[in-house]
Amino acid sequence: MPSEEEIYQEHILDHYEDPFHQGPLAGETHAHEDKNPLCGDVVRIALKVDDASKGGAAKIVDCAFEGDGCVISQASASMLLEELCGKTVDEVEAFSAEDMLKLYGPRLTPNRQKCCLLSWRVIRQAVHSPV
Amino acid sequence: MRLAEANNAALLPENLRDDFPILAQTVHGDKPLVFLDSAASSQRPRQVIDAIVHCYEHDYANVHRGIHVLSERATDGYELARRKVKEFIGAEHAHEVIFTAGTTASINTVARSWGDANVGAGDEILLTPMEHHSNLVPWFQLAERTGAVVRHLPMTAEGLLEVDRLGEFLTDKTKLVAFTAVSNTLGTVNPVAEICRQAREAGVVTVVDAAQSAPHMATDVQALGCDFLAFSGHKLCGPSGVGVLYGREALLEATPPFLGGGSMINRVYDDRFTPADLPAKFEAGTPPIAPAIALGAAIDYLQAIGLERIHAHEQALVAQAWERLSAIEGIRLLGPSPVEHGADIRAGLVSFVLDRPHAHDIAQLLDNEGVAVRAGHHCTQPLHDRLGITASTRASFYLYNTPAEIDALADALAGVRERFKPSGRKRRRRVEDF
Numbered sequence: 001m002p003s004e005e006e007i008y009q010e011h012i013l014d015h016y017e018d019p020f021h022q023g024p025l026a027g028e029t030h031a032h033e034d035k036n037p038l039c040g041d042v043v044r045i046a047l048k049v050d051d052a053s054k055g056g057a058a059k060i061v062d063c064a065f066e067g068d069g070c071v072i073s074q075a076s077a078s079m080l081l082e083e084l085c086g087k088t089v090d091e092v093e094a095f096s097a098e099d100m101l102k103l104y105g106p107r108l109t110p111n112r113q114k115c116c117l118l119s120w121r122v123i124r125q126a127v128h129s130p131v
Numbered sequence: 132m133r134l135a136e137a138n139n140a141a142l143l144p145e146n147l148r149d150d151f152p153i154l155a156q157t158v159h160g161d162k163p164l165v166f167l168d169s170a171a172s173s174q175r176p177r178q179v180i181d182a183i184v185h186c187y188e189h190d191y192a193n194v195h196r197g198i199h200v201l202s203e204r205a206t207d208g209y210e211l212a213r214r215k216v217k218e219f220i221g222a223e224h225a226h227e228v229i230f231t232a233g234t235t236a237s238i239n240t241v242a243r244s245w246g247d248a249n250v251g252a253g254d255e256i257l258l259t260p261m262e263h264h265s266n267l268v269p270w271f272q273l274a275e276r277t278g279a280v281v282r283h284l285p286m287t288a289e290g291l292l293e294v295d296r297l298g299e300f301l302t303d304k305t306k307l308v309a310f311t312a313v314s315n316t317l318g319t320v321n322p323v324a325e326i327c328r329q330a331r332e333a334g335v336v337t338v339v340d341a342a343q344s345a346p347h348m349a350t351d352v353q354a355l356g357c358d359f360l361a362f363s364g365h366k367l368c369g370p371s372g373v374g375v376l377y378g379r380e381a382l383l384e385a386t387p388p389f390l391g392g393g394s395m396i397n398r399v400y401d402d403r404f405t406p407a408d409l410p411a412k413f414e415a416g417t418p419p420i421a422p423a424i425a426l427g428a429a430i431d432y433l434q435a436i437g438l439e440r441i442h443a444h445e446q447a448l449v450a451q452a453w454e455r456l457s458a459i460e461g462i463r464l465l466g467p468s469p470v471e472h473g474a475d476i477r478a479g480l481v482s483f484v485l486d487r488p489h490a491h492d493i494a495q496l497l498d499n500e501g502v503a504v505r506a507g508h509h510c511t512q513p514l515h516d517r518l519g520i521t522a523s524t525r526a527s528f529y530l531y532n533t534p535a536e537i538d539a540l541a542d543a544l545a546g547v548r549e550r551f552k553p554s555g556r557k558r559r560r561r562v563e564d565f
Contacts, residue, residue, distance in 0.1 A: 007495065011559070018558045020558065039507050039521075041521075070489035
């Protein structure tokens, strides 16, 4: 069993208290919201996607999240957006669940992995969900 | 005389702890286990575990049909358990006790059998806002099948049913009122007898979810005046996989069976069947034999201690928990206050939310201190919606919990909130930011 020290590492609490791009996103082009039915964690991710009409790959030029839930679900959303902001849609799709768990850091039990992977599931839907 | 005096004395959980081998362990290294999740599923005493082992080692075979000694012993044990349940809840006849897989199966049985036969389009099913999903979804499904309408008796902001308004909701279309005796989230003890009385006068059938009451306080279906009553073995020091559906004889007799199969038949022909008499009519297939026998042992165990003493003990723990937890800054305790409404308004559990962190983080951090609680919506999502929260943390108590464990919960909880108070943390910026 992971211990408290492992799950709530300092950098995670930092993200929880001082999240990356938390709030509404003016001019969002894509968005998706989902929740973790077990615990009620909810995350909505809004994206501004450059649609590649000028050539080149479709790219996340800006993003933000809103949500409510446990430290793991909210801190992981912040960490995910910080990681993927500025990346291409292809890079978002290539970012695996394993990458997400690695980005988070501490080893999580299967139940808490669901909290950690919530925002990862949401962003994969969001890139295909124009508003 | 001496025994009677002893039975009236306050329950001392320390004297019972040795009966529950699972509680005598440390977790996460050297933390003594503080088990405060009995409302989800209780632990069971050695007496119950021994009954299961004894059944499988000495007396197990399929029941009712075998012409051999093991089947006779198993059948005797199974039917003895039924009579113990009958006495436990004050039923008039043992055949009014149906063994099921649990409360959920019991309620679904009523919905599928009595419900399908008696509820039609436009009829009303009355529920309450504090029901467990297992006392909501079967009725929603019944409403979908039949075109019936689901209504809810109102509840006050602090979590008391507005029973004085019950008359408005018992219309000439109301067929059924299904409600919990004790809320698994709020801890509210509902006035079951009063609701049943008004329903009976209006000719409305009552279904009582006793999952959270039967383990903790005396149950008397005659005094309650209910038509159906359901509870589970595993919350009552018994095994999982067995539960009880009580139904009044006349209702059960008039109700067609739901599950079809072996045991529930009188005679099967090429293209039809005639159902068995009660209780077999509602017990298709091989029943939970050893679990039912062990449920009988659990009932013996609880009755030797006394349900009144168990209830009084839990009320004392709730009073202590209420006092200790209310002192924690940023906490919101759910359900009616025992200080304001008296101890009888609550059963042995306390649910709460902290302003921070989330219920799951609280449970995780308490677990690290050895304190096992429940976090989430406790299968009462509509109630959580009504309370304006997504999740809560629940500490629930049983006969084996001690005042020292309530202190351990309160101390650990105060530490959790302290740990998550805003402290001016700054994330290390990795990319350009707002």
